[in-house]
Amino acid sequence: MIKLEKISKFYQVGDEQVTALQDISFPIEKGKLTIILGPSGSGKSTLLNILGGMDQSTAGKFLFEGENVTQFDDHQLTDYRRKVVGFVSQFYNLVPSLTALENVAIAARLTANDHRAEEYLAKVGLKQRLNNFPSQMSGGEMQRVSIARALSKKPEMLLCDEPTGALDTKTSLRIMKILQEVAKTSKTAVIVVTHNPSFERYGDCIVRLRDGRVESIKRNPVPSEIGEDVK
Amino acid sequence: MKYLNLKLIRDVRKNWTQFFSVFLMAFLSVLLFVGLQGAWKGLDVSLHHYSRQSRLSNYWIRAVNIQKADLNKLKAIPGVTSVSSGIKIQTQSGKKQITIEGVNTKRPSFTLVKGNNFSQTNGIWIDKEYAIANNIKIGDQLPLKFNHVKVKYPVKGIIQSASKIFFTGSQDYIAPNHSKYGYAYLPEVYLKKSFPNIISTNFVTLSGHHANMRQRIEQIFGKRLMMYDNRSTLTEVATAFDRVTEIKNLSYLFSFIFILLAILAMFTTIRRLIADQTSEIAVLKALGFSNQLIGLHYGSFGLLVGGLGSLTGAIFSPVVSLFVLSTQKTMFSLPKWQLAYTYTSLWVLILVIAICVLSAYFAAYSAMRGLPADFLRGDSEKEVHHIFLERFPGIFGRFSYGARWIIRDAFFNKIRILMGIVGVAGGMMLMIAGIGMPQSINHLVDKTYTQDYDYAKRLTVNDYASFKNKYPQQKGQWLQVSQAHFSKDDGYNRYLTILGKGHEVKLKTVDGKEIKSGGIYLTHGFAEKAHIKKGEKLRIKTFGGNDNHYFKVKGIIDGQVSQGAYLTAKTWKKAKGEYQPTTLLIDKNTAYPRKDVVSIVSIGSQQANANNFVNNLMGIFALIIGFAVVLIVVVLYNLGSLGFVERYRDYATLRVLGIHKKELKQLTFVENVITTFIGWLVGIPAGIWFLGQYVATFTTIKIEYVPYINWITITFASTFVWICSLSTTIFLNNRIKKIDMVQALKGVE
Numbered sequence: 020m021i022k023l024e025k026i027s028k029f030y031q032v033g034d035e036q037v038t039a040l041q042d043i044s045f046p047i048e049k050g051k052l053t054i055i056l057g058p059s060g061s062g063k064s065t066l067l068n069i070l071g072g073m074d075q076s077t078a079g080k081f082l083f084e085g086e087n088v089t090q091f092d093d094h095q096l097t098d099y100r101r102k103v104v105g106f107v108s109q110f111y112n113l114v115p116s117l118t119a120l121e122n123v124a125i126a127a128r129l130t131a132n133d134h135r136a137e138e139y140l141a142k143v144g145l146k147q148r149l150n151n152f153p154s155q156m157s158g159g160e161m162q163r164v165s166i167a168r169a170l171s172k173k174p175e176m177l178l179c180d181e182p183t184g185a186l187d188t189k190t191s192l193r194i195m196k197i198l199q200e201v202a203k204t205s206k207t208a209v210i211v212v213t214h215n216p217s218f219e220r221y222g223d224c225i226v227r228l229r230d231g232r233v234e235s236i237k238r239n240p241v242p243s244e245i246g247e248d249v250k
Numbered sequence: 251m252k253y254l255n256l257k258l259i260r261d262v263r264k265n266w267t268q269f270f271s272v273f274l275m276a277f278l279s280v281l282l283f284v285g286l287q288g289a290w291k292g293l294d295v296s297l298h299h300y301s302r303q304s305r306l307s308n309y310w311i312r313a314v315n316i317q318k319a320d321l322n323k324l325k326a327i328p329g330v331t332s333v334s335s336g337i338k339i340q341t342q343s344g345k346k347q348i349t350i351e352g353v354n355t356k357r358p359s360f361t362l363v364k365g366n367n368f369s370q371t372n373g374i375w376i377d378k379e380y381a382i383a384n385n386i387k388i389g390d391q392l393p394l395k396f397n398h399v400k401v402k403y404p405v406k407g408i409i410q411s412a413s414k415i416f417f418t419g420s421q422d423y424i425a426p427n428h429s430k431y432g433y434a435y436l437p438e439v440y441l442k443k444s445f446p447n448i449i450s451t452n453f454v455t456l457s458g459h460h461a462n463m464r465q466r467i468e469q470i471f472g473k474r475l476m477m478y479d480n481r482s483t484l485t486e487v488a489t490a491f492d493r494v495t496e497i498k499n500l501s502y503l504f505s506f507i508f509i510l511l512a513i514l515a516m517f518t519t520i521r522r523l524i525a526d527q528t529s530e531i532a533v534l535k536a537l538g539f540s541n542q543l544i545g546l547h548y549g550s551f552g553l554l555v556g557g558l559g560s561l562t563g564a565i566f567s568p569v570v571s572l573f574v575l576s577t578q579k580t581m582f583s584l585p586k587w588q589l590a591y592t593y594t595s596l597w598v599l600i601l602v603i604a605i606c607v608l609s610a611y612f613a614a615y616s617a618m619r620g621l622p623a624d625f626l627r628g629d630s631e632k633e634v635h636h637i638f639l640e641r642f643p644g645i646f647g648r649f650s651y652g653a654r655w656i657i658r659d660a661f662f663n664k665i666r667i668l669m670g671i672v673g674v675a676g677g678m679m680l681m682i683a684g685i686g687m688p689q690s691i692n693h694l695v696d697k698t699y700t701q702d703y704d705y706a707k708r709l710t711v712n713d714y715a716s717f718k719n720k721y722p723q724q725k726g727q728w729l730q731v732s733q734a735h736f737s738k739d740d741g742y743n744r745y746l747t748i749l750g751k752g753h754e755v756k757l758k759t760v761d762g763k764e765i766k767s768g769g770i771y772l773t774h775g776f777a778e779k780a781h782i783k784k785g786e787k788l789r790i791k792t793f794g795g796n797d798n799h800y801f802k803v804k805g806i807i808d809g810q811v812s813q814g815a816y817l818t819a820k821t822w823k824k825a826k827g828e829y830q831p832t833t834l835l836i837d838k839n840t841a842y843p844r845k846d847v848v849s850i851v852s853i854g855s856q857q858a859n860a861n862n863f864v865n866n867l868m869g870i871f872a873l874i875i876g877f878a879v880v881l882i883v884v885v886l887y888n889l890g891s892l893g894f895v896e897r898y899r900d901y902a903t904l905r906v907l908g909i910h911k912k913e914l915k916q917l918t919f920v921e922n923v924i925t926t927f928i929g930w931l932v933g934i935p936a937g938i939w940f941l942g943q944y945v946a947t948f949t950t951i952k953i954e955y956v957p958y959i960n961w962i963t964i965t966f967a968s969t970f971v972w973i974c975s976l977s978t979t980i981f982l983n984n985r986i987k988k989i990d991m992v993q994a995l996k997g998v999e
Contacts, residue, residue, distance in 0.1 A: 064992075068991075068992050071906070073906060073991045073992055074992055093911070094910070097905070097908055097909075097910050097911070098908070099908075100905075100906060100907070100908040101907070101908025101909070101910075102908070104908070106906050106907070112899065112902075112903040112906070113903070114655055114900050114903060114904070115634050115900070116634050116654075116655055116658035116659045116662060117651060117654065117655055117658070118636075121651050121654060121655075124651060125651040125652070125655075125904075125907070126907045126908075128651065129907065129908050129909070150636070152634040152635065153634070154634050155634075155635075168907070172907075172908070
């Protein structure tokens with residue numbers, strides 16, 4: 020069970036207290052694609068960082084399998100990121116001097132899964148680009164390496180922060196299709212943060228944020244399938 | 251520009267720790283160079299001023315029975331401007347020794363410090379240092395004894411002589427000992443009156459120049475010539491001028507490496523600072539600022555900090571200069587010590603500022619050159635490809651992914667890695683030289699007085715024949731030391747030492763053999779300077795003798811102090827040389843007739859005196875080691891820090907993936923160890939070479955300084971550099987702890 024209970028996050032900027040998140044509560048289902056939508060400054064990325072164990076909330080509880088992640092120390096948070104979370108960011112964040120295969124393997128190794136690195140790259144359609152360095156790949160390819168890297172850890176939660184933010188429409192749809200398939204075929208909870216409302220129809224659950232608060236939560240019993248042509 | 255200047259000041263304030271390290275490097279570079287220059291140039295100017303003011307002679311001659319005809323011949327030598335003669339004797343004053351010069355001129359070449367001007371009255375003018383050390387005042391009666399005749403002179407004045415700036419009073423000592431040895435002047439007529447029928451004119455000083463003065467003097471005096479010196483060989487004068495050259499060479503050699511490393515530190519710091527500002531540069535470009543203006547703005551970072559550091563260094567440099575000069579005041583007797591600087595100091599100051607400005611400019615240059623959008627997007631990834639090592643998968647495949655990352659990163663950031671290696675190697679060079687130099691000098695003293703010579707006392711007698719007749723059973727080793735003209739030579743007269751039977755002189759050849767009969771032995775420094783090799787035949791004419799003697803060079807001696815030649819009395823006598831030794835070396839169990847001995851010098855006092863000479867330089871060495879330590883710490887920390895900044899995003903990514911801080915620390919540690927190891931390996935031979943160059947700058951005509959390296963120097967330098975280098979990992983560990991994953995994973999902005 021993954022559950023957020025009254026999560027709040029405040030920043031002190033000079034003399035002013037800025038509210039990034041206020042009383043956020045909703046459950047996250049495994050094997051489903053959750054899309055968090057909202058305009059800039061709505062708190063999407065902050066929420067994702069808290070879910071990813073990269074940031075701590077100021078108040079509230081983030082329960083993962085009954086454990087309160089908000090009370091984890093640094094070592095526990097690292098273990099949590101290592102074993103539970105797969106992270107995909109808008110800027111790919113690949114290690115430039117490692118090949119695609121090595122970028123995936125270095126993460127897979129953390130879960131003693133590195134012999135399958137090649138398999139994960141094949142899954143995202145990059146079997147022919149194993150030995151290429153990030154600088155030798157396109158944005159879409161780099162993002163697919165990033166997804167393969169996240170998946171190679173067999174995460175229970177795949178967090179994607181604007182994964183298509185730097186990509187063209189066709190490549191974006193290709194990435195979304197991969198994420199939809201991951202949610203469908205594994206028991207991974209896939210959470211995608213985006214400001215693109217057109218992705219709403221692909222998610223099982225759509226959470227709308229505005230000014231750090233949950234504006235609406237919508238269930239999508241039959242999400243749209245992304246066409247075969249984008250593969 | 252107003253707002254850019256505002257940004258400049260705020261940026262400097264915000265990043266003051268990084269700017270401070272640039273400031274510190276600029277400050278130390280200028281402080282060291284200008285500080286040392288102020289000292290050596292100051293000493294140089296003071297010496298020249300004193301020489302001119304006191305009409306310091308150019309040549310000094312000692313001979314037997316100098317006649318008026320000799321003086322006329324000397325005056326007739328082209329280029330000679332003045333000739334002075336007098337009587338010089340070594341007297342005893344209680345247990346102390348005073349060198350007395352009886353002069354017949356109205357204007358003697360010494361400077362009056364206190365008392366009456368020199369006049370042809372019965373009185374004595376005593377040297378200032380001796381007077382201070384022995385609390386002698388004007389009007390005191392100074393007792394003197396020469397050849398069993400005792401006299402007393404009233405002290406009329408306290409003086410300083412330019413021909414005795416570095417006065418030791420005896421060949422037995424290498425450093426002044428003002429409490430025991432002094433000099434004094436008095437009118438020649440009164441000296442003759444005090445010691446009638448004993449002495450005659452025995453020294454002459456000449457002013458002016460002549461290309462072949464040595465030959466002319468030898469022709470005029472022939473067998474009567476006992477000693478000939480010019481400003482380069484007269485210890486009392488040459489040592490002071492040599493010291494100028496020593497500090498000057500030391501300043502240039504050390505500053506060269508120091509400034510080079512400081513440049514490295516400044517460049518890396520500024521590069522690191524500007525690297526953090528690439529997005530700001532892109533924003534400025536996007537706003538429409540021209541490249542020139544942006545270049546000017548970032549160049550002004552270097553100008554402000556480098557300029558402030560350099561100027562502060564220049565302002566405080568007199569403190570270093572005064573400190574260095576203060577260490578020399580115990581050795582040299584000068585009426586006035588002043589600081590002086592040349593334009594080189596100004597050029598070094600400009601160079602340091604220029605380097606700061608250019609470092610800042612070129613660090614910003616790559617961002618200025620590109621499109622603003624690229625830098626705002628963060629698309630400035632370096633082009634990476636497979637490296638040569640990957641062609642051997644058997645080897646490369648064995649490395650962990652972390653190791654592969656480090657190896658590839660090193661290949662694609664060669665300059666950064668090279669700077670790291672140069673930083674460590676440079677640190678080793680400075681430390682080996684810094685520690686090795688005082689060790690080398692200490693070793694020279696120890697070797698001379700414990701290995702090369704093994705005696706307890708060094709006795710001087712007046713007449714060998716009568717002493718030998720009176721005490722035929724006297725034990726010990728006799729030495730006859732006289733100046734000699736060697737052909738070929740290096741243009742200077744050297745001391746020829748003739749060794750009687752005995753075991754007190756233990757000098758060995760460079761191949762470890764003892765001095766034996768059958769040939770002459772030259773010290774290494776003399777042989778090198780005169781280009782004389784083993785097996786060559788030399789012609790030797792000793793002063794005090796008229797004949798030429800020919801000897802084959804049988805060996806090169808590994809001796810540093812008193813560069814000259816040695817041979818056994820047997821070889822000398824066989825070549826029909828006159829053997830009249832006056833020095834007797836005895837061990838601690840040998841008795842001797844005190845009343846028939848002119849002077850007694852213990853080896854302990856000689857060693858203490860030599861150590862005093864060495865300690866005189868220790869302040870400068872300590873200063874240099876201190877500077878080197880600060881430099882090494884800053885350079886190595888900066889280089890480590892630069893590597894961290896450049897890979898901050900990579901570190902953050904690995905943290906996001908779930909790599910523990912400990913694992914990341916291990917990775918940076920391994921990388922640091924590899925860089926330090928390579929730098930250390932390169933630094934050892936480079937340091938030994940540098941020490942050789944450094945030590946060689948101290949070599950004079952009389953003393954050959956050689957580098958002495960032992961495991962203590964290497965261990966100490968290595969330990970320090972390794973600790974400094976590895977401790978940067980601790981600093982980096984703190985920064986790893988503070989990695990902000992959220993910020994790092996955002997775009998470059």
